[in-house]
Each structure stands twice: as structure tokens, then as C-alpha cells.
Amino acid sequence: MRTVLGTRSKIPLRFWPPIHPHRRRCSSLTYVRVCSLLAPCRRGASAARIRKTIFSRVLAAFALSAAVSCAKKAPPPPPPPVTEVQAGAVPDRAPLDGLDAAWDAAPEMAVPLLAQDVVEPKQAVAGTPTIGVRALIDGGRVVFRLEWTDGTEDREVGLGRFSDAVAVQLPVAAGGDVPSAQMGEPDKPVRISLWKAAWQDRPADVGAEQAGRHPNAAIDHYPFAAAADPAVREAMEVRYAPARAAGNPVTVMAPLPGPPPGHGGPPPPPPGFAVQDAVARGFGTLTALPQPASEGHGVRRGERWIVTIAIPLAAAPEEAPARGRRTYAAFAVWDGSARNVGARKLRTNWVPLVLPP
């Protein structure tokens, strides 16, 4: 025997769910409430009839539930993962503005970022997990749109201060036989296009930059400042700036006039030019090309950088990037606040890059 709702029942267990103890009238106090709801008792109803009513109504409830479930619209299947960078063709010039609506149609591939843990100095700490890559191709360029999370905005270079940066790496030779994704190989060079926030936002001249960073600084004397002739002054000043005299490709991206006549090196890029093209044949071999060909622009959206880098299509079919050729691309990200510079970076493996004919 068992207790039902606190009242000792005389109903044996084999009649469970319980039936009215007197079988001739209902009493909700001594009858399981759920059974009362499913099969309200009628005076004189037999136990078999009550059980039959309960059974039929439970069956109807299940049937109704199944019908309602089947009537709902099935959820859409998840989109297939983007496993390659598919450059979308645009008839006009692909935008350098990363917020342009033209980018909405380009599928984004989330490429995992890995710490540079191959050669010293290594990047020990991983940072943002992925970089979002999209690409558009127009008449003469392939434009990458790179988006990644970076909570700190670093637009300056100084002693112990480094700029946020991003780079696109392509094999120099077209085709699928790519070198190591780590800066290429001696006989298989890679082409690297590097964007730096500090290059994009450099002041018009070095005096403005110094005044901005150290407004209370007093400088006694520059020996070249007294020269009346600008040419003489310039020649004197460059004696104290050997990197300028040597035409250093990093120095020409700094807020300075270009090297004076008679000194080597490339001419300075126009203001706002933020991308440098280089070739590498292994670790530590990055060499800037004499003439920059790529261009780019970066914007901030919340805590994210959105940077576009436009790379001219190769003139020769055996070189990359070329129309109609499947090749590969790799990417790298530097977070200035994390003292990322040079080899201290986050990098990706090669990912497929498809350029339509």
C-alpha cells in the first residue's frame, strides 16, 4: 500500500495510477490530481473505463505535440566554413576604405594567428586569435581587407614604443610550390607588403612630432640651424643623420624630408603613404624594394583595426599575384603595446588565395 496525498489508500499497486477508492464516485482529494485532470471522474465510471480514458487522452496529447513540432520551420543549415580567400572581382577600382559597402559581399576567412615561436627572439605570448581576411580584385590590383582585434591603439614609434602593424606575404613565383611561410627561403623569395600605423599618421615634419611628444623640451643648439643657405643647412644636418645619408628605407618613412641630392636611397613616399614593399629570402633578410608599389589605409572601429593593402597584379604570368592563378598568402600582426616588433609578432600559415580570371 502507499500513501496518496497524505491519505493511506487501500488501492493495491497494480492499479496505479490510482483509482477512486470506492470506484463509484470521484473525490479529487483522494485521487491523483493529474489523473483527475486527464480523466475527470463520473459517478459510476468503472476502473477500466477510467484507465481507457487516461490512456486515450495521453496518446492524443503526444500526437498533438508531435504535430505542433512538425509544423515548426526547420533552422537553416550553418554556412560552410570559409577555407580560402576568394577575391571578388569588382568592375571599378576596389576601395581602400575598409568600411566601404563593397566589402560586404566579400566572404571573410578567419585565419588563425600563431605566435612566432620558430627563431629567437620569439613571441612567447599569443594575442588576438584570428585575423579576418577578405579580398577584392579590380583591373590592376588585388586589395586585401584585414581586420583584427587590438585593444590598444599604437600610432607612434619612439624609444621603447612600437607601432601597430600588419603585413601580407605572397610568394614571388606563381603557383602552388610555395616556400616556408616563415619569411621564405633563399631560392624561393617572398614578397611582403607591410603597413604601419606610424607611417600612416606621421606628422608633416619632425619638428611637429617632437613638439607633440615633448612640448616642454628646450633644445640648446643644432649646429646646422645657423646656416642661412638651406642647401648648406641640409647638408650639415644630414651629417648628424647617417641613416638619412644612407637612404635607410625606414628613415624615409619617418617625418623627414628625403635625402639631399648626392645621397643614395629611394625618394621619400608621399605623405600618408603607409605601406612598404619588401622581399625576404629567410629569417632576417627583409629588404625593402627601392620603389613602393603597394598602398594601404587603416581605420579603427571600436577595438579593432581594419586595414586595406592594395598590391599591384604581377605583370608576368609566372609571378604572383596573377589573375586566374591559385596561390597562397600569409599574414602577420604586430601589437605595439605588447612590444611587438620585428620577429616578435603573430603570424599565420599559408592560406589559399584564389584570384578570378
Place this chain on the structure above:
Amino acid sequence: MARVFNHQLGRVMSYWFPENRPERQFAAVFDTNKCIACQTCSLACKTTWTSGRGQEYMLWNNVETKPYGFYPIGWDARLLEALGPQAWKDGVYEGRTIFEAAPAGERLIGFAPEELDYAHPNLGEDESAAAVDKGAHLIAGRANAWMFYAARICNHCTYPACLASCPRGSIYKRREDGIVLIDQGRCRGYQECVRGCPYKKTFFNPVTRTSEKCIACFPKIERGLQPQCFANCIGKIRSQGWVSTPDAAREDNPIDYLVHVRKVALPLYPQFGLEPNVYYVPPVHVPAPFLVQMFGPGAPAAIETYRSAAHDRTLAGLFTLFGCTESTIARFAVRGDTAIAWGNDGEELVRVPVREPVTIRAPWDESLAVPRWNIP
């Protein structure tokens, strides 16, 4: 890493490149006992090389007061603390060098100074190690109130940390004279050398965005002349020349004689493992533990030798030659009361008396019938 021999440590150590010594090695001896911190050397360097934009804070040559002077702040104290125990036993270093103590993923153990660390080049100037109270004063060896001046330039090390740090190979050591230079056309301003050099003698130029350093006035060196900071030293504390390895030391080479033969000049922080090539005569009045930490275990013996120079004609004669010629002294000799110096090509440079001739005149001039005033 390669295994190389560091004679200053008395043992083999790890370095990023195999041992490859130059044909001859730029070297210098600084006598700290003569330095008065007039900073003429600093200005000579500053006006010659670092008067440009972005170089305002740079002192390729600086003079700081020890123990509390630093440029940049804490350059040595911070690294000494990070390096751990630095014990010596029988002239052999038992601790770890900065290369051997490198954390995983790094080429060496170092630190990157902040911008403001360079803002106080005269920090601690003339501050003694302890309070001078109760009428006490600075007496050599009598009290713990002491200080001395340390003039510093790039050490043009045999195993440069700046060179090992640079992932681009932008720093090189010249085969002809061992001077360490930064390729100003190749440097990309990663500042790894600034982080890596334990002596903090590479500097980042925020205007050109490359790193720069002391070049040992190589245009002068190539003409057989000593660098600007040597030629302008009014205290005559410095002499530049060439140093050999201990097994090839020559007694007539002034640097070899002071470093290897008499062992009176010692390297700066040899335990870092760079085999620096600027050697110091330790200050005679400073407690031995501090000197051993700064110049190695040979410091007490070096002081004893230095104190004996008054009765050692060769040693006294060689120190007398300091600052007596702008040319590099490649060979010297003391004959009688005269010290003689020869240049790189064997040409005689200068002869100086070991002891300055002194004449004491009577206070009354009989011929003119006037008193003589003792005014220089």
C-alpha cells in the same frame, strides 16, 4: 649557440656566433683614479657626433658617479639583479653570462630602458656611498663614504651583445680593427640591440628611427689618431691602442702591458660575458667587494700594482704617456727617465720624462731685486 673562449672569464662560454677575432682589436685603458668628471670627453663626443635631431638625449660617451650614478637609470644594477649569483673561483667565472642566462625564446637576458631612464644623465653625481657625518670626510680606505667617476664608451666587445641581439644582422664587427658598428642603411629600428647591450651603449634615434652607437671615431682611427674623447681628456686618463689575446701579449704594447702583463687594468663587468675591450684601472679607495663586482676578482691585486707605480719606472712611464699624444700608441718603451711612444707604423710619436722636472726658485730675485710671486 657556439662555444667560444672568453679569456676574461677564464673559460669557454656560449655565444650566438663562433669565435672570430679581428686582425687587431681596438682597446683602451681608462685610469679612474685621474678622472674628475669634467665631462669634456662627453662634450667632445657630443659636438662631434650627436648634435642632430633625435640625438638630443644621446651620450655615446658619458661619465657617471658610482655607486649611485647611472645612465640610463639602473643600467647595471637591474641586470646584476637579474643575472643571479656571480661567483668567481681561482679566476674562473662560475656564474652565468647574459647569453647563458637567456630566457626561453630570447637570445640573451636584457632589459629595455624607458625614455625617462635617459633623462637624468647626472643622476647621483658626486653622491657618496654613505652619509659623511660627524665631521668625517672622504679618506681612502678609512670609511664607507666613497664614490668615484666611471667614464664609459662602447666597449667594442669581442662578443657583442648588440650584434647577437639583432635579428637582421645589421650590426657588424670590423675585421681590420674590431670596431662594432650599426649598418645605418640596414637597421630597421627594432631596438633589440638597445635591449640587449648590457652597457646600454646603443641608442634609438626616434627621428631617423634607427639605432646608433659609438663608432670609436673610426675615421680618426683609420688615420692613426685616438678618438675625440681621448684626445680631449684634460685629465689624461685615457689611452687607446690594440689589445692581444693573453697568449699573444707583447710587453711593448701599452695595452697588453697594462692588461695582460701587469694586470692593472680590468674589464668592466666581465661576468656579463662580452669580453669588453675598454679596461679600467680601479679606484684605489673603493671597498674591494664593490670593485670585484664591477671589475672582476683581479681588482685588489690591480690596486696593489697601481700603488706601486711610484716605484715602478716602466709602469709610471707608461701612465705618463697617457694623453701626451693624439696618435694611437702601438708600442712604448721606458729608457732611463724617458718614456717613448711609437705609432701604428713604427714612427716615433713623443718622448716624455717619467718625472716632470721641478725647479724651486728663491722667493727673491737678486738680479731684478724683486720678489717672485708664486703665480702660475
